[in-house]
Amino acid sequence: MIFYDFEVFSQDWLVVFKMPISNQTTIIHNDRNQLLEFYQNYQKELFIGFNNRGYDQYIFKGILLELNPYEISKYIIEGNKGWQFSNLFNRIIMNNFDAMTTRNGLKELEGFMGHEIKESSVSFDIDRPLNNEELEEIIKYCERDVSETIEIFKLRIKEFESHLTLLKTFKLSLSNMSKTKAQLSAKILEANKKVHNDEFELNLPKNLLLGKYARVKDWFYDKINQNKELETELEELEGSEIYKQKLKIEIANVPHILGWGGIHGARVNYATNGIIVNMDVSSYYPSLIINYDYLSRNAKPNKYKDFFDMQVKYKKENDFRSEPLKIVLNATFGLSKYKYSALYDPLQANNICIAGQLLLLDLIEKLENKWELLQSNTDGLIGKVQNMRDYNKLQIACAKWEERTKMKLKFDIYERIYQKDVNNYIIIDKSEKYKSKGSYLKTRHSLDNDLPIVNKALINFLLSNIPIEKTINECNELIMFQKVTKVSNKYSHIIYGNEIIHEKCIRTFASTKHEKGVWKLKIGKTTSDKIENTPKNCFIDNSNIIDKTIPEYLDKQWYIDLTNKRVKEFGK
Numbered sequence: 001m002i003f004y005d006f007e008v009f010s011q012d013w014l015v016v017f018k019m020p021i022s023n024q025t026t027i028i029h030n031d032r033n034q035l036l037e038f039y040q041n042y043q044k045e046l047f048i049g050f051n052n053r054g055y056d057q058y059i060f061k062g063i064l065l066e067l068n069p070y071e072i073s074k075y076i077i078e079g080n081k082g083w084q085f086s087n088l089f090n091r092i093i094m095n096n097f098d099a100m101t102t103r104n105g106l107k108e109l110e111g112f113m114g115h116e117i118k119e120s121s122v123s124f125d126i127d128r129p130l131n132n133e134e135l136e137e138i139i140k141y142c143e144r145d146v147s148e149t150i151e152i153f154k155l156r157i158k159e160f161e162s163h164l165t166l167l168k169t170f171k172l173s174l175s176n177m178s179k180t181k182a183q184l185s186a187k188i189l190e191a192n193k194k195v196h197n198d199e200f201e202l203n204l205p206k207n208l209l210l211g212k213y214a215r216v217k218d219w220f221y222d223k224i225n226q227n228k229e230l231e232t233e234l235e236e237l238e239g240s241e242i243y244k245q246k247l248k249i250e251i252a253n254v255p256h257i258l259g260w261g262g263i264h265g266a267r268v269n270y271a272t273n274g275i276i277v278n279m280d281v282s283s284y285y286p287s288l289i290i291n292y293d294y295l296s297r298n299a300k301p302n303k304y305k306d307f308f309d310m311q312v313k314y315k316k317e318n319d320f321r322s323e324p325l326k327i328v329l330n331a332t333f334g335l336s337k338y339k340y341s342a343l344y345d346p347l348q349a350n351n352i353c354i355a356g357q358l359l360l361l362d363l364i365e366k367l368e369n370k371w372e373l374l375q376s377n378t379d380g381l382i383g384k385v386q387n388m389r390d391y392n393k394l395q396i397a398c399a400k401w402e403e404r405t406k407m408k409l410k411f412d413i414y415e416r417i418y419q420k421d422v423n424n425y426i427i428i429d430k431s432e433k434y435k436s437k438g439s440y441l442k443t444r445h446s447l448d449n450d451l452p453i454v455n456k457a458l459i460n461f462l463l464s465n466i467p468i469e470k471t472i473n474e475c476n477e478l479i480m481f482q483k484v485t486k487v488s489n490k491y492s493h494i495i496y497g498n499e500i501i502h503e504k505c506i507r508t509f510a511s512t513k514h515e516k517g518v519w520k521l522k523i524g525k526t527t528s529d530k531i532e533n534t535p536k537n538c539f540i541d542n543s544n545i546i547d548k549t550i551p552e553y554l555d556k557q558w559y560i561d562l563t564n565k566r567v568k569e570f571g572k
Contacts, residue, residue: 001020001045002046002047003047003048003146003149004016004017004047004052005142005149006059006060006142007124007141007142007500008069010128011070012029012135013029013059013069014028014135015059015114015145016139018147018476026038027570031158032063035060035063035064039060039064043095043461044095044174045095046097046177047060047096047097048096048149049096049099050098050148050152051098052098052301053096054076054100055073057082057096058072058083058085060092060094062085065086065092065368065396067086067133090190094175095178095554096178097178098178099152099156101156101159102447104295104486106145107486107505107562109152111486111506111542112448112449112450113151113446113546114449114544114545115493115568116543117502117505117507118141118542120138121502122141126245131146135269139518152447155447159390162181162323162327163181163184165324166324166327167184169324170187170188170324181327182331183351184328185343186341186343188307189303189328189332190295191296191299191341191342191343192276193299193341194297194345196213198347199350201347202220203352205292205355205358205405208358209362210362215429215447216258216358217358219247226245227243229536236411243260243261244259247259251376252364252365252367252368253372254376256264258357258361260354261353262362263357263377264378265373265422266375266421267374267558267567268421269420269570270374270418271416271418271572272417273284274385275386275387275388275413276384276427277371277385277414278380278411278435279288279380279382279411280410281408282408283408284379284407285332285379286308286329288352288355289304290304290308291406291407292355294348296332296335296344297345299332304329304332307325311325317326317563324461333349333353335350336352345409354380354546356459359407362405363398364376366401367394367397370385370394371383371384371385371388371394372384374419375425375471377422377572382425382427412435413429414427414428415429415430418571418572420438420566420570423438424439424440424568424570425437425441425570426459426462428462432463432464440454440566443459444456446513449479450482450483450484450534451483451559453472453480453481456480457560457563458563458570459561461567468564468567471557472559472563476549476550477548478549479545479548481550481554482508483506483508485508485518485531487504487505487520489504492521492522493544494506494520494531495520496517503542505542506540507542507545508534508539508543509554510535510555510558510559511553511554511555512537512553512555514539517535517538518531518534535558
């Protein structure tokens with residue numbers, strides 16, 4: 001494994017390669033021949049970087065091809081895809097794996113880990129060769145980024161192993177490590193891209209039985225609701241077909257929203273106890289694909305069903321190959337909506353999504369007088385029954401739905417639920433084991449460590465009624481109180497009081513001493529915006545805070561007040 005990172009200027013480029021196993025570091029500056037020799041010696045190795053799928057690999061390949069790395073860099077930074085710059089890139093075979101598996105940037109992840117957040121003071125807009133002092137700083141900066149990438153890779157080793165297992169299971173070459181799981185899934189299903197012009201010629205299940213809510217089905221057939229546009233804001237979704245129209249309707253006394261993305265409904269700011277039933281449809285979208293013939297018409301027939309049967313078998317046998325098969329099965333729906341995928345088939349994507357909503361609505365309708373519905377969400381329902389006799393009646397009605405629809409339900413019983421909305425809730429069973437959803441209720445980890453003390457205090461209170469003040473006041477680890485914020489490239493800089501902060505990523509803490517907050521200035525604007533979810537009065541600490549204890553002026557009351565505010569949102 002070789003970890004690497006490129007830095008590119010108008011007159012300079014440099015790359016740092018690190019091989020952790022042999023503890024070897026190679027630094028190359030403006031020397032194509034040295035880079036070519038390195039590539040020739042190690043081209044069969046796996047090159048790992050942070051965002052190298054979108055950036056560094058094209059700089060690497062471009063230099064080998066004697067293209068201008070600065071022009072390539074500018075082209076990508078301006079929002080273009082690296083592969084679009086030149087088809088010559090295909091000539092360079094390179095085994096790449098990208099350690100950037102979420103949308104979080106490198107500096108943001110460094111902040112979550114408690115590491116120093118530091119940007120280079122050398123401007124990347126310099127239009128002359130770097131001097132010795134600048135070059136020395138950039139080398140140190142680049143080396144540090146590579147070291148941080150190694151740390152992130154270690155924390156995400158399961159992601160890497162999952163990717164590698166996909167290749168091994170389906171006997172794919174190492175060169176496929178550079179592909180996303182979505183791209184691998186299309187390849188595994190042997191998809192051949194075809195043009196389809198029947199996007200709204202829906203083929204919904206014939207066994208669908210809707211009575212009082214039949215008008216929901218009619219809504220999807222109304223051409224007024226079939227307008228679409230391309231999502232371009234988020235890179236992961238770019239090229240996906242999205243539809244703006246949504247149907248807002250009350251179902252089983254719960255406000256619902258249906259549309260082209262799924263069914264969502266919940267009692268908001270709600271809490272209750274008793275016999276809480278959580279029912280999920282097992283492998284809902286894969287089951288719809290198989291039972292209703294909704295597989296992308298670009299995929300090889302029967303391949304998907306074979307993989308589904310294999311996955312069920314491997315899961316029962318606790319075979320590690322179950323996970324990569326599950327990845328392929330679950331990726332298929334999203335790829336059917338993705339314009340640039342070989343599996344792109346918008347009609348089948350619509351069939352899956354709409355059938356999933358309507359069959360779940362069918363179930364809601366059949367259960368409406370047998371329980372109190374609390375929540376509906378894509379592939380499952382949560383509700384409350386008065387006693388176990390009613391629970392048995394509920395199961396009988398569900399069994400009839402299962403037999404008719406060919407779906408399979410899984411049931412779990414809980415004793416308490418606290419629900420902010422459909423995307424934020426916690427349900428707790430009698431042994432205090434719980435299932436939760438939403439950023440407020442996540443157990444924070446090293447690469448997602450944002451306001452962890454607030455999450456911990458909220459969970460402790462909802463789960464065990466531990467006073468919020470106790471959790472927060474007894475904690476003295478500074479990292480537990482951090483708020484990590486990264487501003488986008490739409491903003492020129494951050495303002496702290498009257499001070500300009502050149503870092504785009506900062507770590508803030510509530511303060512009783514500092515009477516200033518953090519703001520961001522949008523490019524081309526003269527007025528700044530408050531940075532969301534940051535304290536009104538705060539201090540910034542972008543140094544390494546691992547093992548640091550809190551200062552006496554940390555405002556713990558701010559965290560207590562924020563937690564109390566969130567508690568109210570969960571109906572407590």
